[in-house]
Amino acid sequence: MTTDASVAEDTWPCSVCGDPAAPDARSDCYRCGEYFHLRLTTTSSGPDCGDVWIDDEVMALQFACRNCLNQQAGEPAPEAPPEKPRARKASSGETARDLARRRR
Incomplete structure (x- = not known):
């Protein structure tokens, strides 16, 4: 993963x-490549x-x-993105479904 040296990996x-x-x-x-909060188990708390x-x-x-x-x-996109976006972005914005269909 490509990271910005000014941002610690956990922040x-x-x-x-x-x-x-x-x-x-x-x-x-999978679409924009940005991090977002996701509870990975049903017992975890958080947004x-x-x-x-x-x-x-x-x-x-x-x-x-x-x-x-x-x-x-x-629905419209949010007005302001976070101040420090991640360095890695999706290259074309295509979904995995689109890529799979194109390979057939």
Whole structure:
């Protein structure tokens, strides 16, 4: 993973709420590549700023932040992104489903 040297690995801000996202309570969005808060177990506490589901077509877990899920639903994007965005970005914004269809 490419990281910004000025930001410690465990202090990346959540792309949805902007609060620090600890490594054990975050995931990265398959669509925008940004970190977001995600409770990885049912017993953990904390915010959920995205969702995870099983994609039946590509047989994989898909992780998406609330910003990208809202954009897919036709809602406007948030006005201001976090002050320190991650250095790594998705190259084309395509979904895993689009990539799988193109390979066929």
